[in-house]
Amino acid sequence: MAFVLTEEQTMLRDMAKDFFTEQVPVANLRKLRDEENADGYDKDVWKQIVELGFAGILIPEEHGGTGFGPMGLGIVMKEAGRTLAASPLYSTAVLGAGLIMAAGSDEQKAALLPNIAAGETLIALALEETNHHNPLNTAMTAEKSGDGFTLTGDKKFVIDGHIADTLIVVARTGGAAGDAQGLSMFLVDAKADGVSITRNHMVDSRNAASVSFGNVQVSADAVLGSLGGAYAELESSLDLARVCLAAEMLGGAETVFDTTLDYLKERKQFGVIIGTFQALKHRAAELFCEVEICQSVLLDALSALEERRNDTPRAASLAKARVGDALRLITNEGVQMHGGIGMTDAVDMGLFMKRARVQAQMLGDTNFHRTRYADLGGY
């Protein structure tokens, strides 16, 4: 278990921190929002992210990546979270690369991974069908037709769906909603006949889309992973993404905490700095404890992924749920402790709070992961 970053990881963190702070500050997200940017991300920023090697951070060098592994990816995601950086990093470098590495054939890896690392192919996972994350509840079907399959159904909350080149679609080739057996994954061209993508405008000003599949024909080599048995491959990649999300969330929590702490040290009322009030001191100290607790569960979860530990699913649920709880508290307190100005759009508190609630729903909220944690614990 690695609770202390290595020298190499520290360098990566510092590089990522400098990059996001200087090149992709929160102002970047505001600009995308206020300009109603059609892509929902800044292509120049993405180019720089690719040049820094972040898009291929998970991908081994043989496929054009930097092979820094889950710990490196988590480190970068956390720094991206600190500035609410909008980019296809999560959809493509975390979920896309993760799924293809976990389930892809040699041919699929060779065809897709170098393009992902080069920032040329954007991937989106089309998984969710209901208001709450639950992969087992997948109902969309893929029926055998000729040599290939026919995909029919609707997906929602597809992160970066409207900018993706390739969709990874989770559908049933057997079983019924609720069954682990019968789930399959397919690589589908976003421009394929029958695929209809609608961008949804979310509260956090980040990308999500609804995608409907009307008799979409795919060939047999579009199958990603084992036919009817993709659940395990899917879940292991989702756990990687859950931990990376927790990292991004903790980055946000850190910024909100730091900013709020600064405010407590400068805002004057009743002739004194408000940070001199014991009621506020204690609440700030409580938030500090929350952040520290979260650092531990995050580092443990990243180590679990890195070391391919058996308890990775539990560590991932622990991280997602625990950071989720902390982030809700910290964003709420961030607004409240800023007072009226915290309610204004001019201050960043609201942006972090909005993002936090979307992150909470991505790949399972606290309720989902508490239940899963107990299930995995056998009680």
Added chain:
Amino acid sequence: MTALDSFREETRAWLEENCPASMRTPMPEREMPWGGRKASYPNPDTKTWMDNMASRGWTAPTWPAEYGGGGLSKEENKVLQEELGRIKARPALTSFGLWMLGPALLEFASEEQKKKYLGEIIRGEIRWCQGYSEPGAGSDLAGLQTKAEDKGDHYLVNGQKVWTSYADQCDWIFCLVRTDTSVKHDGISFLLIDMDDAGVEARPIKLISGASPFCETFLTDVKVPKENLVGELNKGWTIAKRLLEHERSMISGMGMGAGAASMGGMEAVAKENFGADGDKIAEPGIRQAVAEHKMDQQAFGLTLKRAEAEAKAGQGMGAAASMFKYYGTEVNKRRFELLLDLMGTQALGWEGEGFDKRELAVTRSWLRSKGNSIEGGTSEVQLNVIAKRVLGLPDA
């Protein structure tokens, strides 16, 4: 037939005659009857209804008839409200003049001021906003710095107010100003300012909910006639405190049950999203969370009722307004957090396709609810008031 019965009969007949049919339907936000010089009436019935009600003084039913109010007794007003409720009538006039300034004027203003301002409020001719907070005076409201200098026949006002509700659409502003810089609370006066006067400028503030219901209001060398001072010079804090009580009770009651109600109730939302096992919410954790919230809400409602009963009996819970403001707004915030949890991604839309109107309204209301524990005195201030005035805990 008692006098009250005949009042009911007469009222019912009058309302039948004078309340337009469209005023008995749910009110869209843009048809809110705020009145004032800048008002527009997308539905002309709104104005008709306002004028009809104002002609009887029923926009302010219990205010004295000599100022244009309805002059109704408590019992008669109860009948009127019941009859309005019976036909699902929209409010004829919503205004800070009615809710906040009017009661203060009735208590503190001179006879001339009452005659001039109360009638304008009742008839919806002037829309008022409140100029209390300043960038440097939030929780520490009495630390306000907007200065009114005595220039013989007028006050010269300079300063900046913030969180002035809808100031860009208002006609007049009631302000707390500093008339003595050598003392704190005893150097504050209550001044009425016409926003058409030179030197008054209101700039809307964009909130995290995307709406701009508040403004920053800049006062630069504004000349205010001396007769616009309400109450005694340097005694404005007494009026301010009274008004704050009105504001606090208003905010604590805000949105009771709203949000979830529009979605068919918290239980229904929970079952829709997490399934039902017979009558029960299928997921035990969610079921517990819904029950916990409903208990909090019921407990709060019961406490409001108890306070009402005690007040009638001549007893009173100390610092009740602070307790209700604190508890009511915290419960409201939790309600929206729970609603977000239950609705999942459907409560996370901002605009456009993929979300229906009610879902989008929940998102915005959730964001708006965060301000409830800040405006009208933060939760922290309310807890301080309780600790000091009720519990008698000493200052540091």
